[in-house]
Amino acid sequence: NAGVTQTPKFRVLKTGQSMTLLCAQDMNHEYMYWYRQDPGMGLRLIHYSVGEGTTAKGEVPDGYNVSRLKKQNFLLGLESAAPSQTSVYFCASSYFDRMEAFFGQGTRLTVV
């Protein structure tokens, strides 16, 4: 029972490089989320999706793009990485509004 799987788990980027983080869920959930976690700041919502083909901005969307072409996948892209994007990124999914969110194991990204 995989749940929410994030790929990769660790990555080091140089400033200006691009990359895509992949989130996959096998629970047929409608809602998916991308968060970043920095010390002392909890989880901050980057982008979210309420269904296949839809995306919306969260609290800190600048510098990131997302796509939800398939219901089970939610991709987070960094077009030109900056040191300020060094963080731990978490993906989550839930069946519907106000229901339990299930999280992946996180991706630790360092931008040098």
Place this chain on the structure above:
Amino acid sequence: TQLLEQSPQFLSIQEGENLTVYCNSSSVFSSLQWYRQEPGEGPVLLVTVVTGGEVKKLKRLTFQFGDARKDSSLHITAAQPGDTGLYLCAENVYNQGGKLIFGQGTELSVKP
């Protein structure tokens, strides 16, 4: 902008002590969730509260939802080292379906 304020940010106590963590909002909650996160892992749901004045118990953890649905608390009785972790409150923002935001968290350390 909806804000979730958690206090205290850090808490270090001895095994057997009691503690309370608070979560407050600038607006009325539609519903509130409490999560616990251990190092290197994603958050895991503890409880969801929906109704003003609601009290839920989970073993030694007691969750209260304020009558006006603008605040919530988590009380731990006789804390144990296994309770150590980051406690986060989260809210599905009212009238913004699917937008799940988190407070900054309370980092709890319980020493034997």
